[in-house]
Amino acid sequence: MKVILAGQGTALFFLGRAFIAKGHEVVIINRDPAECALLARRLKAAIIQGDASDGRTLKEAGAMGADAVLAVTPHDQDNLVIGQLAGLEYGVPRVIALANDPDNAEVFEKLGLIAFSTTHLIASLIEQRASLDQVTNLLPIGEGRVNVTELVLEERSPAAGKSLGELNLPENALVAVVLRDHKPIIPRGPTIIRPGDRLVLITLPENHGPVLKRFTNET
Amino acid sequence: MTKRLYIVVVGCGRLGSILANRLSREGHWVVAMDQNPATFNDLSPDFSGFRVEGDATRRAVLQEAKLGQADVVIATTHDDNVNLMVAQVAKGLFQVPQVMARVFDPRREQVYTQLGIPTICPTSVAARMLFDMVADGPDQREGASS
Numbered sequence: 380m381k382v383i384l385a386g387q388g389t390a391l392f393f394l395g396r397a398f399i400a401k402g403h404e405v406v407i408i409n410r411d412p413a414e415c416a417l418l419a420r421r422l423k424a425a426i427i428q429g430d431a432s433d434g435r436t437l438k439e440a441g442a443m444g445a446d447a448v449l450a451v452t453p454h455d456q457d458n459l460v461i462g463q464l465a466g467l468e469y470g471v472p473r474v475i476a477l478a479n480d481p482d483n484a485e486v487f488e489k490l491g492l493i494a495f496s497t498t499h500l501i502a503s504l505i506e507q508r509a510s511l512d513q514v515t516n517l518l519p520i521g522e523g524r525v526n527v528t529e530l531v532l533e534e535r536s537p538a539a540g541k542s543l544g545e546l547n548l549p550e551n552a553l554v555a556v557v558l559r560d561h562k563p564i565i566p567r568g569p570t571i572i573r574p575g576d577r578l579v580l581i582t583l584p585e586n587h588g589p590v591l592k593r594f595t596n597e598t
Numbered sequence: 599m600t601k602r603l604y605i606v607v608v609g610c611g612r613l614g615s616i617l618a619n620r621l622s623r624e625g626h627w628v629v630a631m632d633q634n635p636a637t638f639n640d641l642s643p644d645f646s647g648f649r650v651e652g653d654a655t656r657r658a659v660l661q662e663a664k665l666g667q668a669d670v671v672i673a674t675t676h677d678d679n680v681n682l683m684v685a686q687v688a689k690g691l692f693q694v695p696q697v698m699a700r701v702f703d704p705r706r707e708q709v710y711t712q713l714g715i716p717t718i719c720p721t722s723v724a725a726r727m728l729f730d731m732v733a734d735g736p737d738q739r740e741g742a743s744s
Binding site: 432433434435454455456457459460463464467468480482483486489490 | 655656657658677678679680682683686687690691703705706709712713
């Protein structure tokens with residue numbers, strides 16, 4: 380896959396490194412000449428110094444044949460215009476823009492871009508980590524409209540020893556997988572869950588809290 | 599003066615302040631918005647509108663300027679991308695009936711005209727005027743001084 384990254388700072392470097400490590404062809408656009416020199420020395424990527432919201436720079440970066448453009452500059456207005464130019468002028472199939480102001484994630488989506496907000500992602504991660512020790516992982520999908528949560532069932536859990544049917548989970552919530560002794564089980568109503576089971580839950584933001592409570596001791 | 603309009607001018611630099619002063623003098627309700635409060639010094643003493651200090655790419659700031667009630671939004675900051683974003687947000691999210699953006703880069707002007715955002719590019723305008731003056735020859739210069 381050919382990926383164009385437009386942005387600056389350490390996040391850009393690590394993002395570039397991650398894509399290269401996965402075998403993708405990476406082109407980086409950065410405004411700052413000093414950062415460009417550093418990136419060129421440290422990454423096996425084509426580095427272009429310039430303003431990515433200028434169509435000529437995108438063209439030089441080969442936007443015409445790119446599979447994805449990630450606009451991750453610290454300025455939302457730049458990310459919007461980079462994304463729109465990439466999509467409209469160069470027909471890049473996947474365009475993703477960072478919304479530095481979390482409010483702008485919705486704005487970007489309304490204006491036809493795929494948007495993400497690190498503030499949303501980090502806030503939901505911290506919220507989960509801080510409130511419950513046994514909740515080990517959380518991944519918001521679809522701009523936070525769906526949560527995927529992993530939790531380890533404790534001895535004291537009110538759900539331990541019960542079948543899924545008995546738990547009577549609210550609508551729009553699902554135990555997708557039970558990992559027991561490293562073996563995945565796709566549970567059904569009669570499946571009994573035990574302490575030590577690792578559960579992968581799919582919830583919506585509105586029922587996330589109540590569903591978690593069925594599995595933890597929190598009252 | 600037919601109808602009194604609610605007009606938000608985003609960016610109170612040289613162009614923005616001229617527009618805000620003039621529209622206010624003509625009797626419209628005008629809000630001048632800029633990140634830098636020092637630019638409000640360019641507003642004339644008889645400017646009767648409001649001043650909103652803040653970053654126009656933040657929705658909270660646009661809400662403070664009551665963009666939802668605006669009849670017209672004119673984006674004249676020095677940053678093309680800010681102007682293009684403000685114009686699209688005003689049109690798409692706040693349903694402002696008339697939206698205009700000043701854009702320096704003629705290429706961006708073309709793309710956004712296709713998107714239905716009316717843009718004014720000073721470079722293109724000046725080029726056209728200069729071209730016309732050249733085409734008209736040395737005798738027709740009076741018209742350009744207005």
